[in-house]
Amino acid sequence: MRFQENWLQVLQTTFMQHAFIGGTMVALTAGLMGYFVITRQNAFAAHALAHIGFPGATGAILVGAPVTLGLAVFCVGGGLLIGVFGKRVAEREIATGTILAGATGLGVLFASLATANASTTTTVLFGNLLAISRDQLWLFGLFTVVVVLVLAGIARPLVFASVDPAVAEARGVPVRALGVAFVVLLALTITMAVQVVGTLLLFALVVTPAAAGLRLTARPGRVAGLAVAFALASVWVGLLLSAVIDLPPSFFVVSIAVLIWAVVLVLTRDRHTTVRPEPSGRGVAPRVPEHTA
């Protein structure tokens, strides 16, 4: 660890500016997606998709294609594959875990075939915000626009299908199609986020900020707003710290996200540990006094 006296100059470098622009777009999309990832019980799928991207990235290096392209192809493909498997959470978890393991194995193979050096593999696994190129930024911009616009358009039916799938289906909401659309959006988000925090740390940017927001409020719009704010704070402060102290930005970004979550958890613990009062008696005793208006 080393303090960088020239940190103001570091902040003005091209790679830092790219990092700030790219990180901002990633925080925006990841924060917005987080609420849905949690309500759809897709947290594990999000984690798995990042790992499924690993062979995509190493495979792209193997054939000399852009890493972002490899990530996108594998994430979207893996997402659709997971979507094909049962709607029931238990079934999905097992299918997801199996696909995750298979993909990671493939990633190791590609990495060894491509004789990629250890640092390339490390970049995929842990991300490197400082290595984002101008071309990648354009692609990030495109992904961000697509995710934000589509998400805004399908937000209400998606909330309905997420929290109340049986009724939503009866009311004519295309639950299955929305599920597929969501998983594609998730794959695009993860493709970007992997390049910021890597496959291993992705959870901290896609799930953790929304989880913290959800502790503070249950209103979908506010949760999304808070999640974006937390994710932005993590990325910005993380980058700033990595300019001041010469340590990987991924470490700072993830640490701040986790710190925010932990603080919120402590602040809200009273509200959430209050279990409904249970009657002391058994059988026919009335359970909870109903609040009638």
Add this chain to the structure above:
Amino acid sequence: MLDGVSVVRGGRQVWSDGSLTVPAGAVVGVIGPNGAGKTTLFQLALGLLPAATGRIEVLGRTPRAGDRRIGYVPQNYTAALGEAVRARDLVALGVTGTRFGIRRTTAAEHARVDDALRRVGAAGYGDRRMSELSGGQQQRVAIAQAIVDDAELLLLDEPLANLDLRNSHEIVTLLGELRRERVVTIMVVAHDLNPLLPVLTDAVYLLDGHPHHAPIGEVVTEDLLTHLYGTRVRVVRTAQGDLFTRSG
């Protein structure tokens, strides 16, 4: 209205020769042993499952998913919901949840949500998270969501499951009030008829693989219920109404 309807699900015939008409404004108990196809009947009515043979009409139309005149509360409704949604937001989805595009919820829509919450006696906890509510409160919110769009037909699947005596009595009272307020037909799947007897006017019973319809008085007989459940059932008549009990 069913005419010669049979249903096949997963290659197995669930039931057949269903021909019956439920009168508008009735409160209908849908009864039968486990696996007889009670929930399947609802899925037919909602247009989520096609009839293998015959013709089915609900509120004068062939059912299709998305009919706003039908309110639906599925079984184990409340169990699936976590802490990610407030009671009020859930009810609002009954009005706005099917609409794509970006728009704010209007004042009129908020007013309808408030009205629905008030009608089910849930106005006091509309701002609480679903996970913070008791089973009876969650069931009320679920019913509020089903009626918020002024449904003409309510399909409730086991609304009294997991409720204690007092809560289940209150939900039954609520169903009676809803029916008195406006002309609404209510169909309730229930494994236990007893708590519902005060409000039921009709019954659809699934016997020997066929659905039948009859006024409730004709269904609550010892012979029919014994046959239906495959175990000896005695009907005890009390001053408050019919009450049937099972005995081995």
